[in-house]
Amino acid sequence: MSPTPSPVPMSVEALNALLEQVGAPWVRALGLEVVATGNERTTLRMPVGPALVHGGGVLCGQAILAAADTAMVLALSAALGAFRPMTTVQLQTSFLRPVPADAGELHVVCTVLRRGRSLAFGEVEICTADGRLAAHATTTYALL
Amino acid sequence: MSPTPSPVPMSVEALNALLEQVGAPWVRALGLEVVATGNERTTLRMPVGPALVHGGGVLCGQAILAAADTAMVLALSAALGAFRPMTTVQLQTSFLRPVPADAGELHVVCTVLRRGRSLAFGEVEICTADGRLAAHATTTYALL
């Protein structure tokens, strides 16, 4: 018996259209954009604009949390070959370094660690443009 | 040697002013509002508006993550008697039930579990108006 073949992953364009179509307006305001994708890994960029900077002069952690959750939905849709209803079970995020207000943009790299029948696991690395890890997240999704 | 006396906690008004002053504009757009506070526990409400609803017709998880992080900053400021620079070390959130688009508002209850010299730990319960737990978070903060 051969293993189930991997589905054809969604294109960058299809993922960006999906985000536009199903993302909540408040989340779409983050300006996240898929820049690369594949069966296991999907990368987004997020501009560090003034609306995301808090009184301490650095990127607010809430934007990082939201980016991690969004990245996993898109990476999983890419891996599945299509959007399927799914729900976040849990998201754990560690904040390693503050992101300065003038960081320009962040890279959000989501790797699907395991895709089971009903549960999927992922890891998200959030890096500044110089490649330094700013935050790291792990997450579980239930496929409905 | 007697233990350090607890500081006078901040008022509801002072906490809402703090959120207005230091919150990133994108976070303030959530409409979070402190409704009760004390030395150990601070409660916020968050309206479930259409900007927070995703294509599946329920509240986006990203809003819950952002609410949990915001609640902890305010609860900790309340417990400390004043805002102090702090940074999120980690936030773990579990999503127990979807929140329907017509839920009206959520209650976000943050309890400070431990306030050490350099680290503080908290727990956040996110409930619908009928008191059912929709999400549960635990978090660590570094006091700078």
Added chain:
Amino acid sequence: MSPTPSPVPMSVEALNALLEQVGAPWVRALGLEVVATGNERTTLRMPVGPALVHGGGVLCGQAILAAADTAMVLALSAALGAFRPMTTVQLQTSFLRPVPADAGELHVVCTVLRRGRSLAFGEVEICTADGRLAAHATTTYALL
């Protein structure tokens, strides 16, 4: 349509027999013992013996992690009215205070936060005999 009635929870004796029967020998060596149970909450005690103390003179964190995972299996079996095959999806533990080698025993209190069809969520408080919170865990289980 009325909600499914809660099953009759397992007794303290039945839970201790279950632990003896299905626990791995290395886990049983912890000496965990169920002391109270109910539909939503199950409490265990764990003796702080010398085999659990590391070179720093305090209880090793590994014992706390193992106690939290074990407590959730038992609390969930109690709530379900019988042992059912299940698997840990994730466990997040925060360590709030060191537990001294002479602490005597710990109380491990597990609350089932939500019991769904396929996933269950729990919270575990690990306290010293004086009631101080030493560690706090949240966990997700898949019911098979």
Added chain:
Amino acid sequence: MSPTPSPVPMSVEALNALLEQVGAPWVRALGLEVVATGNERTTLRMPVGPALVHGGGVLCGQAILAAADTAMVLALSAALGAFRPMTTVQLQTSFLRPVPADAGELHVVCTVLRRGRSLAFGEVEICTADGRLAAHATTTYALL
């Protein structure tokens, strides 16, 4: 101003001696052994013996939790060039696949993601001998 040079990492032998010296007896019973180390990454092996197998016929999750915590202490000691007092702040573990009782041994690979002045962050991959990821953990340590 040049960055602080990385210390000379501890040898495999020194790390195994450290584990023997500071590990709690109950943790040492796991039979963990360091097999490779470096400034950023330290790898242990753990035999899957019958004392670690629960009634369901697979490796107990408690052993995985304990291995992850132990690996991080050793990886961090390696990176610091010597053992320093430290304490686990939090450990989040996701369980991706059950480990069969006849798996032989596990590889526990710990990567130090960031080593700050007072906090350090790590990631632990627990794999079976065929390289499949069985569990994944992230952790925070406070350097005392």
